[in-house]
Structures are given as C-alpha cells and as structure tokens.
Amino acid sequence: MAQALRHDAMRAGNLAVVLAALDRRGPLTRAALAETTGLTKTTVSKLVGDLIDAGMAVESGTVRDGERGRPGVVVRLSGHRVAALGLEINVDYLAACVVDLSRTVRLLRTQAVDNRAASPSDVITRLGELATGMLADAAGLGLSVAGAIVALPGPVDRSTGTVHRAPNLGWRDVAVSELLALPLPVLVDNEANLAALGELWFGSGATLGDFLHVSGEIGIGAGLVIDGALFRGAHGFAGELGHVVVSPDGPPCRCGGTGCLERYAGQDALLHPGEEIADFVARLKAGEPSAEAACGRAGSALGIALTTAVNLIDPDTIVLGGIFAPLFPWVSGPAEEAMRKRLGQMRARVPALVVSRVGADAATLGAAGQVIQRIIADPGAFLLDPQR
C-alpha cells in the first residue's frame, strides 16, 4: 500500500479528508462519509479500508441510514494502534505522556528533578530515558508511536528543534530535537503554547470561546487560542506573560528586565526553596498568614498583568493553569479584584477567570495532542513511513 500511496497525492489528501471527518463528526456510515466529504461511495470504501488496515479506524455496530434506509455499518476513529508521545522539560520536573489517536491519555509520568542543577545534555539524556521507557510501555499496549513533541520553557525555533533561551534553566540555543535522538520524529514547542492547546483539547477549552491560558511554573507563560487555533505572533514568541512589566522599578529578572510578573507570581516568589506545591497548599489550607500574603501579592500582580493583557488582546476568558490551578482559591480573588478595579469602567464585562481542568499536565498533553493533529492532517505521511 505504501508504494501506491507514494505516487498518489490525491489519495493521501482524500485519506486526510475522511479521517478528519471521523475526528470532527464522530462515528459515521460509509454513506454518510461519502455525503459529508463529497467523495464517491466506492472511493470512501477503499479509503476506509486503508484506515482500518492502518489501525486508524474501526467498524463499530450498525445504524439505520435515514428513515427508510438499510442498516449501515458505522465507522469510527480508533485509538487502538496509533499514538503520540508528549514530552516536557521544565525547571523542576520532566514529564511524558502517550495519547492515542482518539485523544485518550494512555500513559502519563512526571519526574520531579531540579534541572537547573544539571547540564542541558544531562537533562536531555534523562528525558530520553523517560521517553524510551514510555515507548516500550506503549508498545506493550499495542501502540505504535508516530512522533513526539517536547515542551520547553522558553522561545523555540520549531524548524530546527532548538530552544533559543530558557532563562529559568540557564539554557541558550540548545538543539533539543537533535540531542534527544529518539527513533521517531521529534519536534519542539514552547510550553505555554502547548499548555493552551492542552487545555483546548483535554480540558474545558472547547467551551471557552477565545481564551488566554496562563501557565504558572517557575516561569509564567501564556497561550492565546483564537477560533480554536493558537496565536503565535510574527516570530512565534507571543504570550510571554511572565515578562509583562508589573512594576518598572521592581526586582531584576533573569530576562534582563526588572519588575516582571514572574518575580511576583512565579513559583519561586511563592514557595519556600525546594518546597513542593502540595506542601505550600497545605500551609494555605492551615491558614498560614505568610503563605496567604504571598498569594495575595502574586494574585494582585497577576491581576495587573492580566489587565494589560485584556487591554491589548481582549480574550473572552482567562484560564489559570500550572501551579495557579491548585492555588486558584487563593490567587484568583486578588487577581479578579485588580482586574475589576482597572477594567470595570471601560468594559461591560471583565473576562472571567476560570481554573484549568488539566493543570500541570497541560503542556505535556498539548505536546502529544499537537502530534495527533499532525497525523490527522496528513495520515498518508504516517502510512508511508517505512518504519511503521
């Protein structure tokens, strides 16, 4: 089949059209697929056969097609064979997940580790070990992993697989895709962008309209989703919320500026050195004044930065993710108060703050989800790969 496809761009395009219809519209009969796609029933039947052979679709039950029609066999997208690997390098953890073609999360693992203490190549070697273990476990589940994307805490060059600068890791121009050397295609992307996509595909994103997703980690990033797509800016560097200037004479930031949001609301400004987020939440639940005061300061600073973001980009909703998900009860009030005070006179409605439904896993899930999007956009490329 690979040979035939290689010389048939139209057939590759038609495979994508049929798979996209199954993904977007759910289970359909071959007749309904023909109607939806405008392809003939004969063509659809052949393409569905190819997708079933490739493990991307399965038959599941029958329905009556229309009121008087004969019962038709329903075809649906299948997650039993094709999958994607999502990876994340962040300042104090590594994470990996395997998501199948139906966007079901099959495996998810996180390793707490201070990556600031290690060299880039050591961190990438450790991520490679985590990824290799995930690939073996995925194979044990009968899954064939088509590709991986690595989420990184800084601006990246997606075409070369390089992170330009990750100030909170102390990295500059690290060729992550090349160093990772996994036996499958590996791309990179910015973790805040991927976290927004993670919320869109695995959280409450589909119901939110245009939303800004805020990723609270050691650094703070944001991703803006407009009409179901990520807004990346002219060079792919949009959404650097952590370096929005909250107070120009404030403390110096690792980016070279001063008074950036990260210095007031990043994880290092909230937690004790080495403290886990769960322990900080425990202190908050116990009503410890210093922990509550830290959240108050962080929430106010976040509200100022979000006021600025709303003035510039005007989203429907703002989703607080990463550490701001568990801290939502303590951070959202002060942030909302700052926004209402500054935006309330100019706008009939101040954008709602809502809690992320995927939290700290958003970027890793978004990375895998982005690979799934690529497979669905071009299943022919996957079917043609001689490795599969």
Place this chain on the structure above:
Amino acid sequence: MAQALRHDAMRAGNLAVVLAALDRRGPLTRAALAETTGLTKTTVSKLVGDLIDAGMAVESGTVRDGERGRPGVVVRLSGHRVAALGLEINVDYLAACVVDLSRTVRLLRTQAVDNRAASPSDVITRLGELATGMLADAAGLGLSVAGAIVALPGPVDRSTGTVHRAPNLGWRDVAVSELLALPLPVLVDNEANLAALGELWFGSGATLGDFLHVSGEIGIGAGLVIDGALFRGAHGFAGELGHVVVSPDGPPCRCGGTGCLERYAGQDALLHPGEEIADFVARLKAGEPSAEAACGRAGSALGIALTTAVNLIDPDTIVLGGIFAPLFPWVSGPAEEAMRKRLGQMRARVPALVVSRVGADAATLGAAGQVIQRIIADPGAFLLDPQR
C-alpha cells in the same frame, strides 16, 4: 439594471470578484480578467460593462495579450465617480476626508476644537456640518459618496453605531450613527483600529509585515495588523495600549485604573494646557530642557508598555503615529532603549520602531478606506441603492 441585480445574487458575487481582481492586480484586459477569475469572457464583458456604467471602472489604452495575441483594451478601477467619507471625533479636533474608489485622497479637512467643553450632541452636530460641507464639495468634484465611518476615541459597538465609553471625552453610550443623521449609511469604529488600517492602506503598512500601530493623541490606542487584517479581539476591544499598566502605583487615570501609559505619554502629559503640537515641537527644536525631559519620560514609559506588547503579541514592527509622528525624534530613542534593555536578552531581534507616514490623519483616512473596502467587497449593494 438595479431590478435585474436585485434578483441575481450570483451576478452580485461576480461583480465583486471582477472588481476585487482590478483592485488587487491593477489594470487588466477582459481576457486576462476572465483567466484570473475563471469566468467566461462573455460574462466578464457584461460585468465590466456594468462597472463602467456605474463609474467604478474605465477603459484605458491597449496592450498586447500574450506574445502573439491581438491588442486588448485595458480596464482599470476608476476613482472618478464613487467615493467614501471618513470622519473622526477626537478630544481636541474633528476631521473629515473624501477618498475615491482608487484610494486617492480627494479632500481632507481638520478643525481644532476642544470637544471636552461641548455636549456629545453639540459635537456631533458640528461634525455633521463638517460632513455636509464635504459631501457638497465631493458632489462638486463629480463624486458620489457611498457611505461614511466615524472614528471614535474609545471602544465602540459597530453593530449599533454606538461608542460605549470615551473617557477622555467624558462620553458614555453615545449613539453616534443615529445622532449624526447624514443622508448615507454611517458606521462607527475605534480610532486606533482605523489608524492602523490607515497606515496599512495609505502609509507604509504594506511593507511592514505584521505591525502594531500606536496612535498618540490625548489618549493612546493601538491597532495590530496581522496578515493584512486588523486583530480586534473577542469583543472588538483589543489594542487599548493607553491603559497598559506602566506603574501600578502611578497617578489615577480616567479609565478607573492607575499608572496607565496615557498618564505618562498621552498628549496632556507632554504639552502645556491648550498648547498646539507644533508649538511643543518648536520648544523641542529650541532645545528647551523641560520639553526634552517630558519626551524622555514619555518615551521610557512607551518603551515599557511596548516591551509588554511585544512580549504578549510579538509583532514584526511598531509604527509610531498620531503625535508620536512629529515627536518621533525625541520619543523613539528612550523608547527603544527601554525595549532593548528589557527584550534584548530574550530575542535575537527587538522589533523596529518606525515613524508613521500618515501621522495624525491615519484614523480619518482609515475610516474612508474601510468604506472603500466594503464597496469593493460588495459593489452590487452599492449599485442597488436607489439613492444612487
């Protein structure tokens, strides 16, 4: 012709296709128009005839069609009959312009007047007088004005022709379209959005890639142009650069917040009360220290707000317009310095600051240009209007 068109949506669509081709590609023969649009030569000839009858196109000279072809008559878009009215209400002036279908500026007038001292209905009455005079002068030039858009310094509801809130005018929920009562369709839009479009169509916009256009007036607004289109945000309120928080504990702003950019870099923060911009520029040229210091403070504050804008939306280029055009030599240096200091470590290239080529007229021109866009998108609607 109107009756025939009324029942022929396809013909209206085809008229738009042909006019858009003349607008985008310049003069073409009927044969080249047929090839470009995919319509038959007979259909194109009929549509071109209708456009010529309506004064939207003219024949102008001949060219050889291809190497061996017979000479063909060239048709081009014509500005001799159809035109648009751009209007602007700002804090200390009213402005109006007439732009013809070929985007040539035919008339442009500005009235310096302090609109804060007058009621909304008085201001709108005065704008109506200015507009009526322009319509008479346009008629004298043989121009038929198809519609008007009013640029307003605040968030608007374009569907109802209302400005929600113009804090620097002290206006709230003013139904501008209704009150203006001109004998042609009148829409409203935000002046910073229209100024960005004015720069795109009448300034250097076409060469700038994705750009952020900053409108310095009493208030400061911005418009983001991405892929040749305006980014408006979820509710049409994006680009409120003037209310980006430069210093959260700074002086109170009319928006209800504190330390907004407008308080440091708006016209009232720079000029003496009642002073004209030309007089302020004269003081700067004479090297007056207090004027230079005011520009230094404004430039630094602008640089901080633009750092934040670059971090969030990542444009290729930033265009300084409105009063920042004549003040560019004194404001751009401090702004660039603040941006370089804060952005230089994170990005290989800090977006360039360039001076607007249309300056204070950008919003008025953008308003007329937006009407021209609407006519070109649907010339049938214009041809059908019984008033014409």
